[in-house]
Amino acid sequence: MFDFYGTVVDMQGSLTRAVAPYLERxxxxxxxxxxxxTWWRRTHFENSMIDALLHRDHTPYRQIGFEAVDYTLERAGIEHTDDEVRELVDEITRLDPFPDVVQALTEMKEHGLKLYILSNGDPDMLAAGVPYSGTADLWDRVMSVAEADSFKPHRTTYHTAAALVGLGCHDILFVANHAFDCIGAKAAGLRSAFVDRRKRPFGNGRYSADVTVSDMAELAALLKTTVEI
Known part of the structure; x- marks a missing residue:
């Protein structure tokens, strides 16, 4: 079970390429x-974490994205319209996969593994973004946290996802580039794999990842030799 934004697709790189011509104009x-x-993504992350902690009515990912971009542009002193903000947020549906991802997922699929996405993204954003990434045919199911009414890392999201695919939490390896997501999955009873693309310390010994890899290719190679982590 995989996180999508930042794990399967290169959110930072893709959004930077999208924002550059807008800032030039x-x-x-x-x-x-x-x-x-980075400001945009940090603001989005903070606001989604607040929403998860409140655990009241789930705020759509797109709405939080709008607020984050609006705040970022205002912070930078850039005059902007609501339509421009919406256009920038929509770039999240057009993110490129990391170079190693498609081949690695294909190898995992050929190894007989079931592959799932559990993403903080809204269903409509994933419906557009997953095909754009070139991985649509590889997934057995794509799940939005909207089905659990809470953003990750609230434990409800992982428990709901496990129930939706008919597996026990202990039967799932959750894969993410973000330590917070691995921590949330581990605390919820799943096993976790940390994709350490950015070469940063994991930073949590209580809910440490079961395996740490440098990229998806290394994870695929590991899973070729054993399904047990």
Whole structure:
């Protein structure tokens, strides 16, 4: 079971490439595009975590994205319209996969593994973004946390996903590039694999990942030799 944004698809790189021409049209040169994307993503992350902690009515990912982009542009002093914000948020449906992903997932599929997505994205965003990534045919099921009414890492999301695919939590290896997602999955009773693309410390000894790999290719190679982690 895989996280999608940032694990399967390169969110930082793809959004940076999308934002660059927009900032050029605005004549904005104070900060590089990648820095604004980092502000955007951090704000989005913080707001989604607040939403999960409140655990009230689930706020759609797209709405949180709108608020995050609007805040980021205002922080940068860039005049903008609501339509421009919506267009930038929609770039999340057009993210490129990491170079190693398609081949690695194909090898996992050929090894006989069931492959699932559990993403914080809205269902309609995943319906567009998964085919764009070139991985649509590889998944046995694509799940949005909207089905659990809470963003990851709330334990309800992982328990709901396990129930939807008819597996016990202990039968699932959850794969993510984000430590918080691995921690959430592990605390919910799943096993976890940390894809350490950014070469950063995991930072949590209580819910440590069961395996750490540098990329999906390394994970696929590991799973070729054993399904037990």
């Amino acid at each position: 605005k004549g904005y040169t104070k900060n590089p595009p990648g820095r604004l994307v």
